[in-house]
Each structure stands twice: as C-alpha cells, then as structure tokens.
Amino acid sequence: MRIINRHPSRGLYILLATLPFIALAVTYAIGSYQRLSINPADKILPSVTQMMAAMNELMFVQDKRTGSYLFWSDTAISLWRLGSGMGISIAIALILGVTSGFIPFVRALVKPFVEAFSLIPPITILPILFIMVGLDEASKITLIAVGTAPLMLRAVALGVEEIPREMIVKAQTLGASTWQMITRVVLPQILPKLIVATRFALIPAWIFLVSAEAIAAVSGLGYRIFLVRRFLSMDVIIPYVLWITLLAWLMDLTLAMLQRRLFPWFQPEQKS
Amino acid sequence: MTTVVLEKIWKEYGDQIVLENIDLTIESGSFVALVGPSGCGKTTLLKMLLGEERPTSGRILLDGMPLKPEPDWDRGVVFQRYSVFPHLTVLGNVLVGREFEKSRVLGRLFGINRAAAIDDARALLNAVGLSDHENKYPAALSGGMQQRLALAQALMRKPKVLLLDEPFGALDPGIRAEVHALMNELWVEQGITVVMVTHDLSEAFRLGTRVIALERRRNRPEEKERYGATIAHDIAVWPPKTQKKKQNGSALVEEAPPLIAADVSAAVH
Ligand SMILES: Nc1ncnc2c1ncn2[C@@H]1O[C@H](COP(=O)(O)OP(=O)(O)OP(=O)(O)O)[C@@H](O)[C@H]1O
Ligand SMILES: [Mg+2]
Numbered sequence: 001m002r003i004i005n006r007h008p009s010r011g012l013y014i015l016l017a018t019l020p021f022i023a024l025a026v027t028y029a030i031g032s033y034q035r036l037s038i039n040p041a042d043k044i045l046p047s048v049t050q051m052m053a054a055m056n057e058l059m060f061v062q063d064k065r066t067g068s069y070l071f072w073s074d075t076a077i078s079l080w081r082l083g084s085g086m087g088i089s090i091a092i093a094l095i096l097g098v099t100s101g102f103i104p105f106v107r108a109l110v111k112p113f114v115e116a117f118s119l120i121p122p123i124t125i126l127p128i129l130f131i132m133v134g135l136d137e138a139s140k141i142t143l144i145a146v147g148t149a150p151l152m153l154r155a156v157a158l159g160v161e162e163i164p165r166e167m168i169v170k171a172q173t174l175g176a177s178t179w180q181m182i183t184r185v186v187l188p189q190i191l192p193k194l195i196v197a198t199r200f201a202l203i204p205a206w207i208f209l210v211s212a213e214a215i216a217a218v219s220g221l222g223y224r225i226f227l228v229r230r231f232l233s234m235d236v237i238i239p240y241v242l243w244i245t246l247l248a249w250l251m252d253l254t255l256a257m258l259q260r261r262l263f264p265w266f267q268p269e270q271k272s
Numbered sequence: 273m274t275t276v277v278l279e280k281i282w283k284e285y286g287d288q289i290v291l292e293n294i295d296l297t298i299e300s301g302s303f304v305a306l307v308g309p310s311g312c313g314k315t316t317l318l319k320m321l322l323g324e325e326r327p328t329s330g331r332i333l334l335d336g337m338p339l340k341p342e343p344d345w346d347r348g349v350v351f352q353r354y355s356v357f358p359h360l361t362v363l364g365n366v367l368v369g370r371e372f373e374k375s376r377v378l379g380r381l382f383g384i385n386r387a388a389a390i391d392d393a394r395a396l397l398n399a400v401g402l403s404d405h406e407n408k409y410p411a412a413l414s415g416g417m418q419q420r421l422a423l424a425q426a427l428m429r430k431p432k433v434l435l436l437d438e439p440f441g442a443l444d445p446g447i448r449a450e451v452h453a454l455m456n457e458l459w460v461e462q463g464i465t466v467v468m469v470t471h472d473l474s475e476a477f478r479l480g481t482r483v484i485a486l487e488r489r490r491n492r493p494e495e496k497e498r499y500g501a502t503i504a505h506d507i508a509v510w511p512p513k514t515q516k517k518k519q520n521g522s523a524l525v526e527e528a529p530p531l532i533a534a535d536v537s538a539a540v541h
Contacts, residue, residue, distance in 0.1 A: 167357065169343050169351075170349060170354075172342065173347055173431065174345060175344065175369065175372045175429060176372040177372075180372050183379055188360075263359070
C-alpha cells in the first residue's frame with residue numbers, strides 16, 4: 001500500500017507525536033550534563049536543578065526593590081498588555097470587518113486603506129509610538145493592536161464576503177433590514193471565524209509584545225528575558241521561554257474549545 | 273390577488289444579449305414552470321423577478337406597481353443550495369422570518385409573541401414533515417429535508433410570489449417524488465403563486481399549471497451573442513390543476529394550518 005494511505009494507530013500516533021519532544025529534552029539533558037561535568041560554572045546549558053533554583057527565586061521570593069514576586073508580576077503585566085491589545089484589535093476587526101465586508105460604501109472607505117496600512121511592518125511603527133504616546137503601557141498595547149488588527153479585520157471581512165450570496169438574498173426575502181441581517185445572519189456566522197482569526201493573530205501578538213517589552217519596559221516576560229540575557233542567565237531565559245510557550249498553547253487550546261462549544265453548527269459533523 | 277406582469281423585458285450582460293422581448297403575465301394562483309436549455313437565461317429571469325438583477329429595458333409589475341429593485345418579503349425564494357441558515361436550528365430557521373417582521377431592532381421575539389410564532393412555525397414544519405427535527409441544525413439534515421425546510425421558511429413570511437430556482441435539482445429521484453407531492457400540496461393548500469425554474473420537463477408538467485419554454489431562436493455560434501432567448505412555447509398544462517381556495521388576501525395561511533398539516537403529512541409519508 002502507498003504510504004499516504006497508511007495511518008498510524010492511536011497508540012503509535014501518540015508515540016510519534018511525543019518523539020520529537022522527548023528527543024529534544026534528551027539531547028538537551030546530555031549536552032547540559034557534558035558541559036557541566038567539564039565546567040560546573042558553565043551557564044550556557046543549565047541543568048534542571050539550576051533552572052528550578054533560579055525560578056524559585058523569581059516565583060516565591062519577594063523582590064527587594066519592588067516588593068513583588070517577579071515571575072508572577074511579569075506574567076500579569078504581559079498578559080494584561082496582550083489582552084488589551086488583542087481586545088482592541090478584536091473590536092476593530094468586528095466593527096470594521098463586518099461593515100466593510102457587508103456594506104459596499106464602507107468597503108470602499110476601509111478596504112484600500114487597510115490594505116495599504118497592513119503593508120507597514122508594525123515593528124517600524126514602534127519608534128513612532130514611543131515618540132507620540134510615550135514609553136508607557138499605551139505604546140505597547142498600541143503596537144499589538146496595530147500589528148494584529150489589519151490581519152484580523154481582513155479575515156473577518158473576507159469571512160463576511162464568503163457568506164453565500166443566496167443566504168443574504170434569502171434574508172432579504174424574509175424582510176430583513178441591513179441591521180437585522182448584520183445581527184442575525186452575518187455576526188453569528190462570523191463569530192467562529194473570528195475565533196479562528198484570533199488564534200492566528202495571537203502568534204504575531206506575542207512577537208510584538210515581547211519585542212516592545214524588550215525595547216522599552218521595566219516589567220513583563222519579554223523585559224525579564226532581555227534583562228537577564230546580559231548576565232547569560234540561561235537558567236531564567238529557558239524557563240521563561242517555556243512558560244510563554246505554555247501560555248500561548250493554553251490560549252490556543254481555550255479558543256479552540258470555545259469554538260467547539262459555542263458554535264456546534266460550525267463543525268462538519270453533528271450530533272443531534 | 274397577485275399578478276406579475278413582465279413587459280418587453282431585455283437583459284444584456286455587456287455585449288451579450290441574454291433575454292430578449294419577454295412578455296409575460298402570471299396570473300394569481302398559477303404555478304409557472306420555466307424550462308429551457310442550460311445558459312438560456314432562466315436564472316437571470318428569476319433574478320430579475322427577485323430584484324437582484326435589473327432588466328436592461330422593459331419593466332416588471334407586481335400587482336400593477338413597479339417591482340422594488342431589491343429582494344423583499346413580497347417575493348419568497350428557494351435556491352438549489354444555501355437556502356437555509358446553518359447557524360439556526362430547524363425551528364429557528366422558520367421563526368426567523370416572523371422575527372424579522374415583528375422585531376425591527378432586536379430581530380428576536382419574546383413571551384406571547386414568540387409562543388404564537390412558534391405555533392405557526394410548528395404547523396409549517398408539520399406540513400413539510402420536519403416536526404421531529406426542530407432542534408437540529410441544517411448540517412444534520414439530508415438534502416431533501418433542507419429543501420423542505422427552505423420551503424417552510426419561505427412560506428412563514430407569506431410572500432405574494434414564491435420563486436424557486438431548481439429547488440429539487442440536487443435531490444435523488446425517490447426523495448424528489450416525495451418533495452413533488454409536498455410542493456403540490458403546499459401550492460393547493462396555501463393559494464400561492466409560484467414561478468419555478470427547472471431542468472426536468474416531467475417535473476415541470478407534474479407541478480406546473482403552465483410551462484414556459486425559453487429558447488434562442490438563432491443558435492449559430494457567430495449569432496449567439498447578438499440574439500437572446502425568448503419565450504418559445506407557452507403551454508397550459510392539461511388537465512388543469514386547481515387550488516383548494518381562490519386566493520383572497522393573505523389570511524389563508526392563518527386560517528388553514530391544522531388542515532394543511534394533516535393533508536400534507538399524509539401525502540409525504
Ligand atoms: N453576472 C453575469 N455577468 C455576465 N454574464 C452573465 C451573468 N449572469 C449570467 N450571465 C450569462 O447569462 C446567460 C444566462 O445565464 P443563466 O444563469 O440565467 O442561465 P440558466 O438558464 O439559469 O442556465 P442553467 O440552466 O445552467 O442554470 C449565460 O450565458 C451566462 O453566461
Ligand atoms: Mg440557472
């Protein structure tokens with residue numbers, strides 16, 4: 001049989017899926033062990049125990065200068081920035097995406113501008129933001145919004161345009177006004193696609209968050225990573241990177257679950 | 273009473289003349305089946321009746337008044353596909369027409385209004401044989417069930433004219449016969465005026481009171497673009513079919529539901 005027609009069993013699938021993760025962990029462990037056995041003061045590939053010790057400090061010991069637990073306050077502030085930025089871009093995507101996908105006049109007004117705007121590499125706007133809105137929270141949140149909103153807006157507008165014309169005509173033959181079509185036909189059909197768009201947008205959102213924090217911040221996960229880099233503190237950087245990955249994964253998982261729960265009709269198969 | 277009059281309708285797309293000189297009067301309560309070769313402009317004609325396309329010249333009158341140039345509640349429609357809303361349940365799909373009508377801002381009904389709407393919707397669902405499925409989403413229905421749902425949904429709004437574009441074209445023969453029986457019953461009981469596009473001549477004669485055939489008179493390739501299709505045959509179907517009651521206003525649907533329900537489900541099952 002051709003290889004494309006052969007499927008691994010459930011057990012084999014799990015084995016194959018975990019294999020790369022295990023391989024990476026084992027490779028790291030070996031590398032770390034070798035380097036540390038040559039030079040116990042080596043900082044490049046710290047052992048798990050060293051990482052745990054460093055993280056213990058950040059997680060459970062009060063910082064002398066600020067009086068906070070750095071790991072948790074970093075996480076909180078970063079999540080707040082990410083959430084605010086994404087919140088703004090979701091709102092923009094919904095309002096402008098739906099209206100520009102549905103109403104030709106709004107499309108004429110919005111679409112060419114957004115297309116031009118989305119060509120600007122967002123990170124190049126960062127200095128402009130720093131100059132205009134200052135170095136505080138607003139500039140970081142704006143960067144995330146600017147970086148993700150055009151992407152999401154286009155996804156939503158496209159989703160609206162993809163609603164079969166027949167369905168819109170049908171709604172009109174049932175007497176629906178434009179407002180009624182937006183609220184009862186377009187929005188409900190676009191929400192699952194909005195969740196998909198949000199999942200995609202979270203990837204650049206993290207990039208912009210960490211970049212903004214690395215460049216100008218005094219707190220946050222990205223700030224910490226770039227701060228301790230000066231001391232080659234891999235024992236902090238690696239756990240932080242893993243933590244960010246875990247957070248991103250959990251967000252994606254939550255959104256995927258939300259999509260399945262809230263929009264049962266969006267799934268191809270259906271249990272009644 | 274609903275009469276549709278098409279006066280000297282021409283339709284061109286760019287240089288291509290699709291329809292020429294269509295003169296047609298559709299009497300109230302008739303069931304017009306529109307047939308013709310593929311690409312001759314049947315859908316185009318239906319779209320003009322729907323208000324989705326404008327005639328290049330000529331005019332369409334509905335009860336003596338020029339047709340509104342956009343789709344509206346007075347002309348119901350069932351397409352071959354995408355006629356129901358995937359995000360609403362079967363019951364929700366039928367209710368939505370009433371909700372659009374009665375609740376301009378929220379588009380939702382509550383309390384007694386909703387209960388009354390649900391009663392009407394259930395009567396229609398019963399009539400099309402979908403009573404047992406009212407909480408399913410369309411994705412969980414077969415093609416035939418979806419089209420029956422689309423019919424119920426369109427009838428809920430009591431359109432003056434019901435426009436159908438190959439509504440049963442994608443169904444397999446067994447289900448088709450079943451839906452034909454249903455369609456016939458609905459037409460007899462509800463006193464509606466129907467225009468149906470179809471590829472299937474036997475379907476046209478089985479359901480229609482009148483069969484209109486569109487055809488291009490000249491079909492040489494170099495002439496094709498310059499001559500559109502027009503009415504080649506206009507056949508009154510024999511024996512004549514009659515509706516149960518002469519249409520006299522829109523009160524019909526309201527007074528009849530229990531009867532329809534019983535009769536049609538007998539025909540369907
Ligand atoms: N929007 C359009 N722009 C340009 N030409 C069009 C457009 N819509 C239809 N046509 C042309 O008009 C002609 C009639 O199309 P129409 O869809 O009405 O045919 P039809 O009779 O419904 O065919 P079928 O039986 O295959 O559905 C075709 O030649 C088609 O190419
Ligand atoms: Mg067609």
